[in-house]
Amino acid sequence: MTKGTVSGVIANMVTLRVDGAVSQGEICYIETGGDRLMAEVIKVLGQDVYVQVFESTRGLKVGAKAEFTGHMLEIQLGPGMLSKNYDGLQNDLDKMEGVFLRRGQYTEPLDNERLWDFAPLAKVGDKVQGSDWLGQVIENSQPLKIMVPFQLKGTATVKSIAAAGQYKIHDVVAVLTDEEGNEVKVDMVQHWPVKFAMTNYKEKPRPFKLLETGVRTIDTMNPIVEGGTGFIPGPFGTGKTVLQHAISKQAEADIVIIAACGERANEVVEIFTEFPELVDPHTGRKLMERTIIIANTSNMPVAAREASVYTAMTMAEYYRSMGLRVLLMADSTSRWAQALREMSNRMEELPGPDAFPMDLGALISNFYGRAGYVYLNNGEVGSITFLGTVSPAGGNLKEPVTENTKKVARCFYALEQDRADKKRYPAVNPIDSYSKYLEYPEFAEYIKGHINEAWIPKVLDLKTRMLRGKEIAEQINILGDDGVPVEYHVTFWKSEVIDFVILQQDAFDEVDAVTPLSRQEEILDLVTAICEKEYEFDTFQDVVDYFKRLINVCKQMNYSAYRSEQYNEYVAQIKEMIK
C-alpha cells in the first residue's frame, strides 16, 4: 500500500507527500503520538496529497507517517444495525470507552459474534445478480434480506446455500459461481463506499403512495409520499427539530434513520432517552427497534459531519434493496454544507455565493436524487423518503443551501418566525409551503382509492381560503375592524378555524400529537362544513365571539381521545353550532 509523510497542517487539513498511487477520496490513517487518525483524500497535486482528517490534529508534526488503505470511505452493511447509535463514520458509540470521545478510537459497527436465524430464499442452481435475495434473517421483527454482493458483475449461479439455522454475520451462507467460473463466497455483510449511489433497482417511478405522518399540516395540507423528498427550512426557534422528531416517531415506515448532522447533542440524547420507551403507532413495537441514529453532533469533528449524511443515505439504500420502506431524516443539511465550506476555504478554492463551494448545488441535488420509490429487480418495491432540514443564515430563505434544495426537493415546509412567535405550532407557513405531489395524477388516483375522491378538492379549497383569509387580515390591518364589511370578518375567521383546528397541533399533548389518517378525514370534513356554511352576523364583534367559541370547542375535540364519549360530545356541540 502507498505510504505518505505529513508535510503540512492547517487545522484538520493535512498535506502528505506520498510514495505511490492514491485515489481521490481514498482513506488513509496518520500516526501521531500513538493515535491513528483517519483521513480522506480531497485533492492531489503531484506528490502532494491534501487530506481532511476526521479528528483533531492537535500535536501532529511534520514527518508523521501515513498509510493508505486502497479504498474510499465505506461502511459495513449487515444485520445488527437497528437500534444502534453510530457516529458519522459508523463507529458504534456505545462500544466506545469512557465519558469523552477519545481521538483515534474506532469501534466495530456490527456484532461479529451474535447468532442470527438464517432462512434461505434461493436454491442451488438459481441464476442471480448483484443485490438479489439469497436468504433472510429477522432483526427486531424486521425481515432483513441477505443479498448477493452488490459489486458482483453479470449473472452468477448459486453453487451452494446454507440450510436454515443459526449463523454469525461472517459465516459463509452461500457460494456462487460467477460468469468466469470463479467461486464467490457470500456472508451476511456488504461493503459500500458511501459517496456512491446504489442503483441496484430496475426502475424508479414517480412516487404516489401517501406516507402517513400523523402531522395534520403535512398529511392533510401538504402530503409527503413514500419515496418522496421534502425539506424544512426555518430560522432557529421555529420548531424544526420538534417537527422532525414528531415525523420520525409517527411516520408509517419500516426503518427510520436519523442523521443528527452538526446539531445539538441533547437532541440526540432526547431520542436515546425517549425512543426506547415510545411505541410505534403502526406496529405497537418500541420505536427504537426500527430506528438507527447517526450522531455527528456540532462539537464532533467537521469532516465526519460531512460523511454522516452519506453514511445515513447508504444505510437507507441498503434497506431499500430489501424491499423495505425507509424514512431518512437529516438535521441539518446546512451544517453539512458548512462543513464543505470550511474545507473549501482551507484549500483556498475560489468561493461561490456566501463562500460556499461552487459545486454545492450539484452535491445537494445528487444527494436528494438518491432517495425514491423503486421497483427492485425481483419485482418487489422499496422506498427511501428523505426529509432534510435547512438552517438558513439569518432566517433568510434567499441563501445558497435553501435555494439549491428548493430546486430538488418536492415538498417545502417553510417554518416561519412570525407563526412561532405567536406560538402557532407547528410553525409551517400555510401559504408558502407546498407539496408537488398534490399535483401528481398518480397521487390523486391513490387517494381516490385509499381515502376518497373528495379529499384533494377539499384540501385545495382550504388552501384558497387560507390565502383569502391572509389577504383580508391585511386589509383589516389597514382599514380597521369597522372599515371592512362584516362578511370579511367571517371569511377571515373561517381561515382561523382552519389554522387552529387543522394546522396547529400540540406536539407535547399525548392525544393531539398524532392524528391518524381516519381522524384527519373527519376533521377535514368538519372544517369544510364550517367553512361552507353561510353565516349571518350583525357586527364584527359577534363574528369574533362566535368563532372563538367554535374554535375553543374544536380544540377540546382535538385534545380528546378519538371517538371517546367526550370526543363525540364535542363533535355534536360543533355540529349543533353550525346547524
Add this chain to the structure above:
Amino acid sequence: MATAFQKVYTTISQITKATCSLKAKGVGYDELATINGKLAQVVKIMGDEVTLQVFEGTGGIPTNAEVVFLGKSPSLKVSDQLAGRFFNAYGQPIDGGPEIEGKEVEIGGPSVNPVRRRQPSELIATGIAGIDLNNTLVSGQKIPFFADPDQPFNEVMAMVAMRAKADKIILGGMGMTNDDYYFFRNTFSNAGALDRIISFINTTEDPAVERLLVPDMALTAAEYFAVEKNEKVLVLLTDMTSYADSLAIVSNRMDQIPSKDSMPGSLYSDLAKIYEKAVQFPESVGGGSITIIAVTTLSGGDITHAVPDNTGYITEGQLYLRRDSDVGKVVVDPFRSLSRLKQLVAGKKTRKDHSQVMNAAIRLYADAANAKTKLENGFDLTDYDNRCLDFAKDYAGQLLAIDVNLNTEEMLDVTWGLFRKYFRLEEVNIKKEFTDIYWK
C-alpha cells in the same frame, strides 16, 4: 522560560499584526511557543515553515526574537485550589494569590460521547417569571442572553447566578470593561459567594486575541468540577460577540476568505465546540453537570448577524431583555425568548398546568400587543382589546419584571388570578382538566 534542552530559534521570516512565521522543525500543531516571552500558538505548518499566532499582538517583536516551543498546547492546572480565584486568559492568577498546584490539563479537550450524556431534567429556579414561568432553565442547558450593549444583561446574569443553586460558578469574561469586572467581583463578594466562584477575565485593556482562550479555560475548570467532583457547575460567558470578533481578527490575518458579516466560515463549529460543553452526566458517572449562560451582544437588536444567528442554532434557546413601556421596568421578552428544554421540566417538575397557563398568558399578551398597534393606528378598541391591555400591564408588572422574585407555584397562581380578573373562561383556551381546578 527556556531550559537547556529546548532549541531556541532566532530568525523570524514574516511578521503580521497577529502572526509570526519562522522555519522550525519537530513542531506539533496547536503547540504553544514564546516569542521574547510573549505567548503564541501554532496555527499553520507548511513544510518547515511554522506560523504562530501571538496572543498579545506582535508589536515590538524583532525579526531576531527568541522563539522557544513549549511542546504542549494551552493548558490549565486544575485542583480545588481554583475555587475563589481570579485568573487572566492564560490561567495565571491576577488576584495576587499563589500559583495553583494541580493536574495540568490541555484546554479545549475532547467532546463527551453523546451516548454518555443524560437528558437534562433538573430545574434551575431563578425567581424571575420571564425565565421560570415562560422559559424555564434546566441544568445542563446552554442559553445566551441576546442583548444590546446598553441593556443590563450582566446584572441579570449575576442575579440568576446568585439565585441558582450551583456548587460552582465560573465566570469567563471576554472583552469585559473594567467596571463590569468590578461589578461581578463586588456582587460575588457581597453575596458571600466568593468561595464558589472562579473567574477567567480578559478585559478591554487586555489584547483582543487573548480572549480566544477564555471559554476553554473556564470550561476546562468546569469539567474538572463536574467530572471529578460531580458538582453542578454554572458557567457564565460574557460577551461571546467579543470572542467571535477575535476569531474574525485571526482568520483575517491568516488570509482566510470571510463568510457572512466578515466572520470566519468555521464560526458555527467554533461556537458549537464551546457551547456543547454544557452537559448533564448520568448518575453512573457522578451526576455532575455544566450549565452555560452566555451573553451575545447585538447591534441594534439585529439577530440576523452571523454571531447571534449561528449562536441561536447552537444554544438551547435564547433570552431577550426589553424595557416594558407600560411599567417602565426591564422584562424578559416573552415573545422572542425561548428555552428549548423547558418542556423537560414544565408540568413535570412543576405544576401540571404550567405549559398551558404559560402559553395562554403569552397569547393574551400578544393580543394586547395587537391592540396597542390598533390604538397607535387610530382604530377603535373593542372591549376585549381593552381587557387585554389591562391584563398586559398587570402581567408585566406583577410577573415579567425582573425585580419580581416568586416561586413557580406563586407565578402560576398570580397568572390564574389575572385570567379570572380580565377574561371569560372560553377566552383563555385552556384544557378543561385545568380550568376545573384553578378557575375558581
